[in-house]
Amino acid sequence: MVSEPPPSTTDRIIVWSWVATAVFAVVVGLYALGVSALKWVAVGVSGAMFLVSLGVWVYAYARAMVRSSRGDDISVPTLFFLSAGTAPPAVRRHLMGSLAVAIVVALATVQNDPFTVLAPMLPLGLAGLWAARHGTFPRRAGFDRASASAPRRSDGRSGK
Secondary structure, three states, X not given: OOOOOOOOOOOHHHHXXXXXXXXXXXXXXXXXXXXXXXXXXXXXXXXXXXXXHHHHHHHHHHHHHHHHHOOEOOOHHHHHOOOOOOOOHHHHHHHHHHHHHHHHHHHHHOOOOHXXXXXXXXXXXXXXXXXXXHOOOOEOOOOOHHHHOOOEXXXXXXXX
């Protein structure tokens, strides 16, 4: 079996997290500074980031559930906040840094555009997606791969 090379900080997920955060910061920031022509663009960017985040979150959660069913011990903090060594420090710095910037921008501009509070959901979802795809999780205690793949009856119990 060929193993994947270790992910780098130029991973597409990290790049997209920073690109989305930068677009959000520029558009919402300019609107907050008085460029009123960007009002609907700012609302659109915030809303689009939130809508995209919904799909990202669902996909990340589904991938995490598959890994969990294979014995990985995944929790919300390890999946979305990359805690407990889930990600290399450089990757965690980038993804959590992008999230922090998005949160600061949202808090600084929420008075002008209340939809900005929705936008940080995308960098957080992308962190979860990165973890679901590349993260390192411990094995769940007491997990037996053989019993996990054993046939199940319709009532959920194993055996005949």
